[in-house]
Structure formats: C-alpha cells, structure tokens
Amino acid sequence: MSRSRAPELVQADDILEFTLDSQPLKQTDARLYGERVIHGGIYQARPDVNAVCHHHAPSILPFCISGMELKPVFHLGATLGETVPFWDARDDFGDTTLIVAKPEEGASLARALGPSWIVLMRRHGATVAGATLEELTFRTIYTARNAALQIQAHTLGHVSPLNEAEIRLAGEYNLRPGPVARAWEYWNVRLDKAEGTFRPKKEKTGAPKKSAAKRRARRHR
Amino acid sequence: MSRSRAPELVQADDILEFTLDSQPLKQTDARLYGERVIHGGIYQARPDVNAVCHHHAPSILPFCISGMELKPVFHLGATLGETVPFWDARDDFGDTTLIVAKPEEGASLARALGPSWIVLMRRHGATVAGATLEELTFRTIYTARNAALQIQAHTLGHVSPLNEAEIRLAGEYNLRPGPVARAWEYWNVRLDKAEGTFRPKKEKTGAPKKSAAKRRARRHR
Amino acid sequence: MSRSRAPELVQADDILEFTLDSQPLKQTDARLYGERVIHGGIYQARPDVNAVCHHHAPSILPFCISGMELKPVFHLGATLGETVPFWDARDDFGDTTLIVAKPEEGASLARALGPSWIVLMRRHGATVAGATLEELTFRTIYTARNAALQIQAHTLGHVSPLNEAEIRLAGEYNLRPGPVARAWEYWNVRLDKAEGTFRPKKEKTGAPKKSAAKRRARRHR
Amino acid sequence: MSRSRAPELVQADDILEFTLDSQPLKQTDARLYGERVIHGGIYQARPDVNAVCHHHAPSILPFCISGMELKPVFHLGATLGETVPFWDARDDFGDTTLIVAKPEEGASLARALGPSWIVLMRRHGATVAGATLEELTFRTIYTARNAALQIQAHTLGHVSPLNEAEIRLAGEYNLRPGPVARAWEYWNVRLDKAEGTFRPKKEKTGAPKKSAAKRRARRHR
Numbered sequence: 001m002s003r004s005r006a007p008e009l010v011q012a013d014d015i016l017e018f019t020l021d022s023q024p025l026k027q028t029d030a031r032l033y034g035e036r037v038i039h040g041g042i043y044q045a046r047p048d049v050n051a052v053c054h055h056h057a058p059s060i061l062p063f064c065i066s067g068m069e070l071k072p073v074f075h076l077g078a079t080l081g082e083t084v085p086f087w088d089a090r091d092d093f094g095d096t097t098l099i100v101a102k103p104e105e106g107a108s109l110a111r112a113l114g115p116s117w118i119v120l121m122r123r124h125g126a127t128v129a130g131a132t133l134e135e136l137t138f139r140t141i142y143t144a145r146n147a148a149l150q151i152q153a154h155t156l157g158h159v160s161p162l163n164e165a166e167i168r169l170a171g172e173y174n175l176r177p178g179p180v181a182r183a184w185e186y187w188n189v190r191l192d193k194a195e196g197t198f199r200p201k202k203e204k205t206g207a208p209k210k211s212a213a214k215r216r217a218r219r220h221r
Numbered sequence: 222m223s224r225s226r227a228p229e230l231v232q233a234d235d236i237l238e239f240t241l242d243s244q245p246l247k248q249t250d251a252r253l254y255g256e257r258v259i260h261g262g263i264y265q266a267r268p269d270v271n272a273v274c275h276h277h278a279p280s281i282l283p284f285c286i287s288g289m290e291l292k293p294v295f296h297l298g299a300t301l302g303e304t305v306p307f308w309d310a311r312d313d314f315g316d317t318t319l320i321v322a323k324p325e326e327g328a329s330l331a332r333a334l335g336p337s338w339i340v341l342m343r344r345h346g347a348t349v350a351g352a353t354l355e356e357l358t359f360r361t362i363y364t365a366r367n368a369a370l371q372i373q374a375h376t377l378g379h380v381s382p383l384n385e386a387e388i389r390l391a392g393e394y395n396l397r398p399g400p401v402a403r404a405w406e407y408w409n410v411r412l413d414k415a416e417g418t419f420r421p422k423k424e425k426t427g428a429p430k431k432s433a434a435k436r437r438a439r440r441h442r
Numbered sequence: 443m444s445r446s447r448a449p450e451l452v453q454a455d456d457i458l459e460f461t462l463d464s465q466p467l468k469q470t471d472a473r474l475y476g477e478r479v480i481h482g483g484i485y486q487a488r489p490d491v492n493a494v495c496h497h498h499a500p501s502i503l504p505f506c507i508s509g510m511e512l513k514p515v516f517h518l519g520a521t522l523g524e525t526v527p528f529w530d531a532r533d534d535f536g537d538t539t540l541i542v543a544k545p546e547e548g549a550s551l552a553r554a555l556g557p558s559w560i561v562l563m564r565r566h567g568a569t570v571a572g573a574t575l576e577e578l579t580f581r582t583i584y585t586a587r588n589a590a591l592q593i594q595a596h597t598l599g600h601v602s603p604l605n606e607a608e609i610r611l612a613g614e615y616n617l618r619p620g621p622v623a624r625a626w627e628y629w630n631v632r633l634d635k636a637e638g639t640f641r642p643k644k645e646k647t648g649a650p651k652k653s654a655a656k657r658r659a660r661r662h663r
Numbered sequence: 664m665s666r667s668r669a670p671e672l673v674q675a676d677d678i679l680e681f682t683l684d685s686q687p688l689k690q691t692d693a694r695l696y697g698e699r700v701i702h703g704g705i706y707q708a709r710p711d712v713n714a715v716c717h718h719h720a721p722s723i724l725p726f727c728i729s730g731m732e733l734k735p736v737f738h739l740g741a742t743l744g745e746t747v748p749f750w751d752a753r754d755d756f757g758d759t760t761l762i763v764a765k766p767e768e769g770a771s772l773a774r775a776l777g778p779s780w781i782v783l784m785r786r787h788g789a790t791v792a793g794a795t796l797e798e799l800t801f802r803t804i805y806t807a808r809n810a811a812l813q814i815q816a817h818t819l820g821h822v823s824p825l826n827e828a829e830i831r832l833a834g835e836y837n838l839r840p841g842p843v844a845r846a847w848e849y850w851n852v853r854l855d856k857a858e859g860t861f862r863p864k865k866e867k868t869g870a871p872k873k874s875a876a877k878r879r880a881r882r883h884r
Contacts, residue, residue: 059815061737151819156289169316178252186227379509612761620694
C-alpha cells in the first residue's frame with residue numbers, strides 16, 4: 001500500500017510493504033494511511049482476498065446515509081450479490097470519529113464483510129475485496145455504477161433487484177476472464193491517457209496487416 | 222465488427238468480417254464479442270438495417286430497470302417512435318446471464334425489435350438499428366438524450382409524450398440529410414479532438430476568403 | 443450567422459450576412475440553418491435586440507416538457523424576470539415538425555417573446571435575446587444555471603421565486619458593466635483553453651510589477 | 664484579494680492588499696470585487712479567521728433556495744457542525760440586490776456567521792471561513808460535497824444528520840494535519856494539471872530508491 005497520499009498522486013516509490021497487522025515491514029518516516037487496518041483486517045480474515053479497495057464513491061454514499069438498500073439492478077451489478085453487508089461502527093464501538101483506525105475496528109469491519117466481496121460503511125463509504133487486482137477493479141467500478149443507476153431508477157418508480165438466479169448467472173458471467181480482461185485493458189488505457197503516456201497497442205489478430213491500416217495506427221499514437 | 226475490445230480502444234486492424242450467423246469470415250485467434258449475435262440476429266431479420274449499436278447508456282438503463290415507459294419528450298427524441306419495444310429474455314428463456322450470446326437469443330431480440338429502430342433490453346441496455354452508420358449514430362445519441370430529459374422532467378411533474386403527428390413530423394425532419402450530416406460532422410470532430418488529431422476543415426462557402434480570416438483559421442489548427 | 447454547422451465548429455469564414463427576412467446577402471451554395479427565421483423574426487420585431495441565441499440546454503428543456511414554470515430562484519437568475527414567456531407552436535400552427543423554419547413561425551415566436559429577453563419553446567428549447575453579445579451570453583448561461591438549480595431545489599421541497607423587488611434589483615445589478623465584463627472575460631478564456639490558444643493576459647493594476655511575479659506569470663503561459 | 668476577476672483567471676499580480684474596511688492599501692485603477700466587504704466584515708469580527716471563501720456552489724445553492732436544512736450526513740461533512748447558520752438579508756435590509764456590497768451588509772453577514780465556520784446566504788450561496796488557507800479549502804470543498812450527497816440521499820429516503828458526538832469527533836479528525844495536508848497536496852496537483860505545470864514530486868520515504876522505480880517515475884513526468 002502507498003504511504004498516505006491522495007490515490008491519484010501515488011507513484012511506484014510510494015508503495016510500502018505491511019504486515020497483516022498493518023505495520024510497515026521496513027522502518028520509515030513516511031506518514032501512513034490511518035485506515036490501513038481496513039486492508040490488514042480483511043487480509044487477516046480472508047486468505048482468498050488478494051486486493052482491497054476502500055472508497056467514498058458519490059453514488060454509493062447515499063446508500064450509506066439514507067438506509068435504502070443497495071441491490072443489483074442491472075447485469076453488470078450482479079456481483080453485488082443478493083444482500084450487501086452494512087457495517088455500523090456504533091454496534092461495537094458507540095460514537096466514533098467514523099474513521100477505521102484501530103485494529104479492532106478493522107476486525108469488526110472484516111466480520112461484517114464476512115464471505116462477501118463488498119461491505120457498506122455507515123456514513124462513510126464502502127470497502128471492496130477481490131481475488132485479484134483485476135477482479136477488484138471490476139467489482140469496485142461496476143458496483144458503483146449499479147448504485148448510480150439504482151438512484152436514477154428510483155426516481156422513476158419502484159426498483160426491484162435482479163432475481164436470485166440472475167444474480168448468480170450474471171455474476172458468474174461478469175467475472176469470466178473475457179469481460180474482466182477487456183475492462184482491465186480499458187481502464188489501464190484511461191489511466192495512461194490521463195497521464196499522457198498512452199500509446200495504442202497492436203495485438204495480432206491473425207489477419208495480415210494492411211499498409212494503410214499501419215499508417216493510420218501510427219497517426220493515432 | 223471489432224474483435225472483443227472496449228469500444229474506445231478499437232483500431233482499424235481490430236475490425237473483422239462476420240457472416241450473418243456471427244461467425245468470422247477468416248479464421249482468427251482473436252477473442253470475439255460474446256454478444257455479436259445481437260448484431261447478426263438483427264441483420265438477418267432486417268435487410269433494411271446496415272448498422273447496429275448495442276449499449277448500456279446510463280440515461281437509458283433506468284427505463285430498463287424501473288418499468289417506466291421511455292417515450293419521445295422533445296423534438297430530437299421523435300425518432301423513438303410512439304412505442305419503444307421492450308425485450309425481456311425471461312419470456313423465451315427464463316432466467317439467464319442477461320447476456321445475449323446464443324443465436325436463438327439474438328433472434329428473440331430481433332423479433333422484439335420488429336420493424337422499429339430501437340429496443341430496450343430488461344436490466345441490460347438498448348440496441349439501436351439504422352439504415353446507415355450516420356443515421357444509427359443520430360438515433361443512438363438522441364434517444365439517450367431524450368431519456369435523460371425524460372428523467373429530469375419526471376422530477377418536475379407528469380410527463381406526456383409528443384403526440385402522434387409530432388412524432389411523425391419531427392421524426393422525419395430529424396432524419397433529413399441536413400440535420401444528420403451536421404451532427405455527423407460534429408461527432409467526428411469530437412472524436413478527433415479526443416484523439417488529438419483534430420484539424421479544422423475549411424469548406425467553400427462561395428464567398429471570397431478574406432486574408433485575415435485565413436490567418437485566424439491557421440492559428441486555430 | 444454561420445452557415446449550417448454545429449456551433450462548436452464554426453470558424454470566422456463560416457459567418458454570412460442575412461437580411462431581416464433571413465435571406466443571405468450574397469449568393470451562396472452553403473447549407474443554411476433551417477431555423478434562421480428565429481433570429482430574423484426577433485430582429486424584425488425588436489430593434490433593441492442585437493444578439494440572439496437559440497439552444498436546447500439540458501437544464502432548460504425539462505421546463506419545456508413538464509409544464510413546471512421556470513422562475514428566478516437565485517440572484518444570478520434574476521434576469522429571467524417575473525414571468526418567462528412560453529411559446530406553443532400548436533396555438534398558431536397545430537401539429538408541426540417542432541422546428542421553426544417558416545417566416546410566420548419565427549414571427550409567432552417573436553410575438554411570444556414580446557418585450558422579454560427569453561422565451562421557452564414547447565418540447566424544443568429556448569431562445570434568448572440581448573442588447574449586446576456580452577449581455578446575451580450572460581443571460582443565456584445564467585438562465586440555464588438557474589434552471590438547473592430550480593430542478594435540484596425542487597427535489598428538496600417547494601420552490602418559490604425571488605420576489606418582485608429582488609427580481610428587479612438583482613436583475614439590474616447582474617447587467618451592470620462590471621459583472622458582465624468579468625463573466626465575458628472568463629468565458630472567452632474558457633473558449634481559448636478549449637481551443638488550445640490561451641495566453642494569460644496581464645492588465646495594468648497601477649502597482650509596480652514585481653520581477654518575481656513577472657517570472658511566475660511567464661511560467662503560467 | 665484579487666482585483667475583480669473570475670477566480671480561475673487570477674494571477675499573482677492581480678493580488679491587492681486591503682484594510683479591514685475593504686479599502687485597497689495602495690491607490691489603484693483596478694476594478695475591485697463589489698462583495699469584498701464579505702471578507703472584510705468577517706476578518707473584522709473574527710480575529711481567529713485568516714482565510715475566507717465566498718462561492719455559489721451548485722450543490723449548496725438548493726439549500727439556499729428550498730429551505731431544506733443543510734446538515735452533516737457523512738464523515739467528511741462533519742465540519743458543518745450541528746447547525747449551519749442561514750443569513751437572510753431581508754431581516755436587516757428588506758429587499759436588496761442580493762449582493763453584499765455595503766459595509767453594514769458585510770457586518771450583518773458576519774453576525775450571522777457568529778462563531779461558526781460557514782454561513783448560507785439566502786438565494787445566493789455560501790461563505791466559508793478558516794484558520795488557515797489549507798483548512799479553508801478543506802471546509803469549502805467537503806461541505807459542498809456533503810450538500811451534494813444530502814440531495815442524492817434525500818431522493819432515496821429520509822435523511823438524518825450525524826449525531827452530536829460524531830459531528831464533534833469526526834470534525835476534529837477531519838482537521839488534523841494529516842488529512843488536511845493530504846487533501847491540500849491533491850488539490851494543488853489538480854490545479855497544476857489544469858494549468859499544464861504538473862511535475863510529480865518525489866518525497867523521501869526512507870527506503871532506498873530502486874533504479875527501476877526511478878526510471879518509471881521519470882517517465883511519468
């Protein structure tokens with residue numbers, strides 16, 4: 001995990017290694033994220049999790065504020081599962097800063113996550129888990145998009161979730177290598193474009209490359 | 222159609238040719254879109270269609286989720302027609318992944334589209350057809366804008382559609398060569414700007430080019 | 443007015459001169475805007491108007507669709523006046539294409555505008571008038587922003603307009619040279635930034651320019 | 664404070680010094696902000712305030728229009744405090760231009776602010792105060808984000824505020840040096856990116872810099 005820095009600014013040499021107790025492996029003067037126990041707590045409880053994201057996505061927060069239940073409403077939101085866990089720190093800790101900074105708070109959050117892959121945090125945001133970084137990114141982005149659509153659909157009328165079978169079938173399809181890889185390539189390109197380092201990749205399709213196509217591709221760099 | 226790739230990343234040498242059965246013409250190792258049968262199914266059923274777009278536009282999805290009927294509410298949405306077809310895969314297939322991957326699913330969707338130019342897909346998105354690529358793009362973008370306006374208008378009060386005559390008259394006007402060409406030029410320029418390849422075009426207006434105007438146009442490149 | 447082209451693409455040599463009957467002064471092969479009679483009709487009826495804007499702003503259209511009355515709700519929307527005229531083409535013409543292409547339609551719209559500076563057009567958009575181009579731009583942008591705020595405020599509760607005296611006093615203040623000039627400089631800079639031609643201007647403030655400030659300003663170009 | 668100019672355009676040599684009576688220290692021909700008495704009035708009343716921001720943020724204005732009470736709804740909005748002061752110029756001045764241009768109007772607004780750090784201005788916007796510029800920026804941005812979330816949450820159901828203890832605890836945590844510094848760095852980078860002057864900073868973390876990381880960081884500039 002990076003030292004404490006706005007995520008958009010993180011560079012390769014900001015990355016530090018931590019123990020499962022969220023202590024840095026090597027001694028450092030860098031300021032660390034106060035909420036690193038969110039990550040450590042989940043890694044401790046879930047050997048199947050290899051990537052964690054904590055965020056305050058504006059589309060998800062209304063569900064952490066209003067009490068309306070977040071549920072999968074379109075095919076790409078199926079990874080939400082049938083019930084989205086909701087963690088309220090007051091259950092274990094009474095009134096707090098709402099920040100998850102103590103190991104026991106991270107452990108409490110991990111208990112609320114249970115075997116799921118996303119947990120909402122009252123008045124705060126969400127934490128998402130994944131078996132891989134690619135899958136984590138897919139889950140994080142599409143659950144947030146599902147939330148945005150649920151809010152919009154709610155203004156038009158009653159919103160019901162996908163049914164149990166659809167959630168299972170669509171959720172499985174979403175996480176197949178094809179969809180996840182296509183999305184992963186896309187988001188990496190968007191990052192490169194944002195950083196001004198984008199060069200279009202050319203993958204072999206098996207068809208002979210026409211020379212005109214080659215010149216056009218070169219112009220696109 | 223392209224090999225399976227996020228649309229924003231598609232290059233000229235990603236484009237492959239397919240049969241009406243959505244099989245690639247030339248043997249290829251490239252990963253293909255799972256939902257290419259949406260396109261093949263419509264081309265099979267509709268000889269008048271020469272371009273198809275399948276999307277998950279955020280303004281359209283609330284109508285695929287909430288059961289609120291999408292209808293033309295402003296002049297540029299008239300191409301929606303009086304009734305927008307709605308396809309529910311459960312009618313023919315029960316619970317599915319919500320993905321249209323099997324030929325029979327593409328055929329079912331094409332039946333729902335019927336003679337129309339857009340069909341909503343429950344919990345998924347929409348598919349749009351056009352006689353030309355230019356017309357397809359016009360229909361796709363303005364139906365999505367109509368949807369966004371209908372959602373906003375709905376928060377202010379009851380929303381009624383354009384009447385039958387207006388839908389017909391405005392729809393015809395929208396698809397005249399002038400409006401479609403003006404929009405087509407605009408969206409091409411926006412793509413070029415996004416890709417950093419934009420050079421302002423100078424069309425002959427019949428008026429002598431003033432030298433000051435020429436210098437100003439050159440500065441804008 | 444420009445020949446028929448998406449506004450964002452208009453260049454200096456697209457601009458043509460028209461009579462008050464919306465006929466081009468010089469013979470031209472260029473395609474012309476079908477709705478130029480909106481402009482000509484208002485110039486004919488209003489000798490005090492020297493700039494006209496016709497648009498389909500997404501924040502204004504919900505008021506052209508839902509029947510909710512657009513009203514000034516914040517200080518910068520005071521130029522809307524107490525009552526915003528609403529033009530319904532069906533009153534004079536029955537069912538139409540919703541496009542204002544005939545001289546009599548432009549005249550009808552101008553009658554609806556009356557002595558006001560903005561008129562809403564049912565299911566279509568709005569037309570705004572101004573004594574100068576700077577004032578027109580101010581009115582156009584801030585009436586659209588007022589509309590957006592009215593929609594948001596409406597979701598929170600009942601929305602009442604500014605009272606009569608506030609509309610008059612705030613409206614007068616808005617259109618003083620200072621506010622209009624400051625906004626005009628700002629929007630011109632935003633256009634320059636969008637076109638990649640922005641160079642920060644340095645106006646004399648009367649204070650001696652410090653050399654450090656000079657070097658910093660140079661770095662900002 | 665700058666001379667009268669759209670904030671986005673302000674350069675170093677636009678900055679002028681003013682007395683607490685909002686008069687320029689040095690004689691100048693520059694046009695000055697009509698509302699500089701907002702700032703002067705608060706500095707007069709509040710020796711603990713060293714930075715002031717007046718704005719018309721679109722997420723805050725609906726609360727200045729609708730009468731809905733703005734309240735802290737998520738952890739980063741805790742700095743709103745339990746009750747957000749609301750200033751109505753009509754109480755002291757009857758109908759006005761809604762602009763705060765007279766010294767007595769600035770004084771009235773400062774009285775409404777009282778010991779708080781934000782005051783809403785009916786039909787106008789908000790004014791925010793801070794002990795430092797960094798703190799002011801944090802308060803300004805996160806109170807506006809809280810407002811946006813409250814509007815969204817309101818569409819989903821009843822919205823209650825954080826409780827008294829949470830407001831106090833979370834508010835204190837928000838304004839610790841760590842969170843404020845991290846946010847300050849982030850917003851400065853966003854400004855640099857917007858102005859095209861961004862160069863990634865490399866801070867010593869105490870770990871030896873790997874040569875591969877060094878080359879990668881150099882490529883990111």
